[in-house]
Amino acid sequence: MGVFSSYFNKIRKLADYDKVDEMFGFVGYESDYYIMEGGGMAVMFCCQPTPGCNEELKNSLDAIFKKDYPADTTIQAQLVAIPDISYFINQYETTRGNRLMGNDNELTTSMAESLAQDLESKVHKDMHNGARLRNFEFWFTVRVPTAELLANDREEKRFRTLILDIEESLKGVGFAPNKLAPNNLLWRLQMLMNTSKDAIWRNSNVKPNACKTFSEQIIEDGNTVHFTPNGIITGKPKEVESDGQVKFETDNQTHIKIMSLSSLPDEIYYGQMFDLVGDWMSGGVAHGDPFMISTLIHYPEQGKAKSDIANGRKWLIGQAKGKILEWFQGLADQKRDYDQLWTEIDQRGAKIAHSGTHVIIFSGSAERSERSLAKMKRYFETKRITFTPESVLTGPLFLQNIPCMMDKGYSNYRRHSTYSSEALVFLTPHMSNWKGNTNLPIVPLSTRNGQIFFWDLFKTDGGYNFLLSAATGSGKSVLVNYIVNCYLNSGVKPGGSLLRKPHQKLYELPEFDDGAQVFILDSGRSYQNLAEMFTDSQFISFDNNFKYSLNPFPSIHQWTGDIGQGPMILTMFKAMAAPKHGVTEVQRAEMMTMLTGMWNELGQKSTVTIFVERCLQHPEEYMRQIGKQLMIFAEGGVYGHLFSDKRPAIDFDGRLVVVELEELQNDLHLQLVVILGVINQIQHKIFQGGTARKSLFLLEEAWQWMAGDKDGDKGALIEFVGEFLQAAFRKFRKVRASGGVITQNLMDATGNAVGQAILANTDWKLFLGQDPSSVDKIKNTQSFTASDAQFEQMKTVHTKKGSYSEIMIFHKQMSEICRLELEPETLMIFSTDADDRELMKKYRARGNGVKEAARLSVLEKHKI
Template sequence: MGLAVKNLQAIFERGRIADYLSVYHYVKDGIYALRDGWGFCIECEPMPFAGTNTAKAIESLLTAPRHSDDWYLNIFLYASPYIDELMDEYLKRKEQGKTNINDEVILELFKQRRKYYEEHTKKSFFDEFDFRVRDFKLFISVIIPYKNKKQTATEIDVKIELEDAIKAKNAYFGVLKSEGLAPRIVSPERYIAIMKEILNQEKPTINNYNPHKEIKEQIIYPSTKIKIKENGDLLINGNPLRVFSVKTYPNVINLFQFGEIIGSYIDNMKQIPTTFALAMNVKLVDPVKSKEKFQMKSNFITQQADGNPVAKYIPTLHIRYQNYQLAMKYFEEDGKVLTPTQLTFWVIGDDEHHLEYLAQFVRNHWSQHKFEIAKENDDTSFTVFLSTLPMQMDSYYDKFLHRFEPIFCHNTSNLAPVFGDYKGNGYPLLTFISRRGQIMSFDPFVSDGNYNIAVAAESGKGKSFFTNELITSVLGEGGKVFVIDVGRSYEKLCEQLGGEFIEFDEKKNIVINPFTNIKTNENGEIDSSEFELLVPFIGNMCGMNLMASTEEKDPTKRVLASFIEQACREAFRQKQHDTTINDIYEILQKHPDNRAKDIAQALYPFSIHGRYGKWLNGRDNFQYQKDFVVLELDSLEQKEDLKSLILMLMMFRISQDIFFDFKRRKMFIIDEAWQLLRDNISSAFIEKGFRRFRKHNASAMTVTQTINDYFTNETTKALFNNAEWKIFLGQKNEAIEQAKEEKKLVMHEYFFDLLKTVDTVKGRYSEIMIIGSKGIGIGRLLVDRFTYYLYTTDANDKMKIAQIQNELGCSLSEAIKILVEREHGAKSGTLLEK
């Protein structure tokens, strides 16, 4: 062990690890006072599929004018095993949700999910390949050296420096925000928390900041032990860590390609499943001085190559000459700036044997991307490790380490570790896990557009589990869910959750009258907004695709729409909420204009004299009480016209209920939509109904088997076009190619290729591609055994649960927990006592 290591080890043993940390105090406005300068730190969201635009934004940070030189920029990407921040929010929202169904089993489901995820931050979900859940965090920090280090510096001097640092912070923040990296200034509490997590290798329970104590003294726990092994590995509280530095860079690389350095976008076997970090330090030097210094070296090399007759026999000299000539071109013609860069990677293993395995994989993986990396030795590993952390790299580390490599700014920007997987869009209504282990949250109600969803899922690709997950998630947060289905797919779930299962057939005396619950204005007349849906509704009965007269662009259709509106208003003035479709029929029949009489004739089947009249005429008596309602149309399978009518009536009736309850979230689901929504229902009715949902905190989701099912007619196109969210589970390659060639789905070529890889591994997970206006991501739905037994439709599994309930007289959630414990061979004595 060298002298330097012995000295370092002596410091650790005295508990003075804090002496190696640089952050002293928080000043104000996001600025910190450091050992060697002013600093600021900005936390960002890693950019999925970062590419050319992101690289240009980073390059603009590297080349932006500065009020001084020799700044240090650090970009730190960290794969954290701690997901409790998101899972705390996830469970908190579920605990607060209240419905009138079986809240107990729903809450237990989400408690089990949290436990399942947290168990697999430290171990793999599967035996076949190592797959764990974590959270990628990105920090971008800058150190600006003090100009006035002498005691003679005045208060005014310091104030000017501080104001300059604040301006620099604001400029960086603006660039990062414009690029969509969602920046937020790191508070001292947040900085202490992340540094505690890394340097103690455990999640801190308290993240207080004491302004009267140096920040560097608030990070290391007294019990923390860091040891440097003779091979250069670190042991942080027993967790083995190895540090690598890049020695050789590829000739050409772009940011998108470099994004795969932290794991393949596709290949399960090319992943780094444990905690790791990738950090880039850049020294922002004076571009003029840098160019002059480089020019001197270039002149020397040129002189050697041109003036030396044996130079042509020395290949390395000729290569250096060519490189310097190219570099001078970057300087002279392209105006590029030289940016000394340090790229470092470190990884933590489960144990020392596992670390060796990871280290070999990391070397091979980087080598495949044309990088050569080398393990840091015992004299430097700890110092290099510290230099990777936010607001740590400064002139002291620089002088000791000599790790900076001169790289031009356009290349450096393509090495910036600002990438990661799609994290989702907001609060965790649902959670998935990306292919590289990123915990994802998805909430369709967080959107600048509407909240609607279009789902395409081939048979056997996980559609039922995904839909069940959405149902329980909305209910779990106190929402309401309505499902229209053919095939009884949700009967068991509805029964288990204590919902309401309503089956339609011709024998039932159900009346759905749109006028019974219609909204009125202060004069007691039909509110004008109601015609947005009422006109398409009645128009559809007449076989016409109509919109309200104020919105209808076709002059002929506008007249027809006005006839319907006039008849509705007249009938409602006479009978108020007792108005029926038959009243509209009679008023139009007596109208002097033949066009109105034609509408009446088309409405005849829905009058009291027609075959469908019994469903529409009379006081509305369709009632449901529960917050989870399944409307089953299976018995109408062979009656297409009646099925379409009932579906439209249900949509209209539910839409009325949705609009009267703004506070609660509502989810309206139409499964097997490709069968139900054929030409029998007008696209205008769908379009207006679905557009209104957002105004009333409601989301409509339709489910088909393939993307192309959404383009069979104008109605299904309206469903697709009025959905902010497109969600695809496994699709056949032919269906994807057809959608691409016919421009049914428009996105970058790469994402079509990625969509072809979306798959379901039976008994393991279902993959889901989520496409929204602000991002695309692929997540995996992994469910614990509790969730599996709640969602499964397997008759044998359901029988096992029922037997336990009958034997022990326990609740559904207790029965499932007992079944899971029996499955795992655990004792269930505690539960049995209950």
């Protein structure tokens, strides 16, 4: 009872509210390890959780757990949901501010600021599945006992060798271990002890007090720790009632509850601990409050522990036979477990360990604490895993779970089981969601479990192109609007800030003006709202108000060479002359010769009409035939007004350029020619811009140019578009550009060579809601490489209209299902819903700007 007596004696001392630090056993810090009360050296590694598991990870952890540790060494393996995203917000800000100079700078900066504020608010409020925005960390702490308070030279040398070995093992499999110095550990402990919005740890300018010990600063000044029969409360006391109960200030209290693992399924697989984090498979259940999943490991003296197991096994062998097995069937199970344990430690060299797993929940109120505990317990039961809530042992067990504070006394609480070290990897909670591919985030999302996810198409060793596949109604247009907006308000150069603090508002920022330039080819006006939101954007539609010329020659600056546009102009003229049956090789060669001659002679003054006249005057009939086929595009022809040199060319100078093709839906030939002409000019604009900013080229409704048989009516048209897209996509990376093909079904990209080529040139694959049968077809045709588990997950991707949409992002072997949950006003701006668009039109017609129209539309919608 010595451990319990010591603990309760310390609790009694807390009645004065001024000796809280005596609960914590940190004595000092020696260069890179902590000196602990009672004798002990401890190192805490803060690691990145792994987004999954594999055999290499398993083997590395097995090797760590199998090491020859001194008797009473303890290890704490803890997955922690950190209620703080300040680092991510700071990184988000560094590419924002003054990125779209001109009339739209204030608007883009304002929208970036609104998004940052929305992200920060989600740390404190539940999203639709109960998750809150957070960052997961994996803490791995090793404590080795010492004979005295301070280690002798032999103990310290052995400890440093052991820690170095463990550190290298963690590095080798991607944990990115970082030894936490006192400042960083203190910040994390304060974070767990105080979930208040006004907690001091949230202020990055506040530094630890050098005049106080480490233990004295874990609990914020003025706060205390109160132990109840069912948990712990930390916070600022408001009053003490007559019965001794402490009342805390409403906005400054943290309720801590602990559950201990009671039972697991008969067979568990490596990776099953990920199930505890939340329902990652369907996204239906997620934990809201900050929490810790903690597996505690104690290594007893191996000789005695092995002797105890041998004796227990010997007794079972003598008992588990004959009639006794009929009366006590559990003996057979015990004997089997003992036999397996003995084989692992006696024949395979495994170590004996005492281990228990706990879940610790940190809530901001008593009501929320009870609800979170009940919700988590019920969820674990659906996974056939039983956790039992603790009562009077909450205090001592919590202290054992504080990094570095676990000692051999843990075994006295009887919350552990005896395992061989081979089993420990199955109990290690080191898995969480993929956090994204960049530390300078451009497109913020969140995973189903609330992990903040930062994504940038351009942060990859491969290509920047992407394929987005989404069934109708799955939120495709909202997502693309969101992606476009994020790139417009972000830049390439770091060093910016949104300057959201009042005292910083007058600070001057460099005029970076390096926000992206985005080009969208659409059919359906999904991006008209977005284009109208900006002053310097261009919305180009082929209606009666179209006053431009598609004559391609004025936009050409180089005919030959790596970025020469001559071959693409030839492809465009071939499509104009013979869209279905193509031209002969002789015609193709002569057309190229004539186009080159005209360019050399007239340059940018060349026109379609001049080329037609020269073809009609050609001595060979096969070229006069080409001239006749092109006459509809010359002056006086049906489409001649669209290619006339009497109209100005489209300059494509807007930072957001939306080309709307809806009016051309009934004329496939003209639509094809327009697309080729526009792609040619956009591609040249992108190449001309170089790498000073990012560029995006998005082709919406791309299914119509990727689906269908090569020999069908559209076969030749598809080939023309395919040639253009393939040529552009292969070159985009050189000029910091990304090509995005947006279609309804991935199978569209596998129906012909064009789709297959585009699929091969897109490293990023994005999937919104898909019909399950389509996913099965994709899997069966092997048109897309993914694991069986990934295909099953793909079937669960869904959208809840008006609330959120899910996106499964693939990049090489990595994948993650992310959620996009927007503020109602932003969602209104991006919405393509007919009712929403009518509301926006109504308030825009009254002279309101886009943001104000969105606000008024949301108000009216909620009244209906």
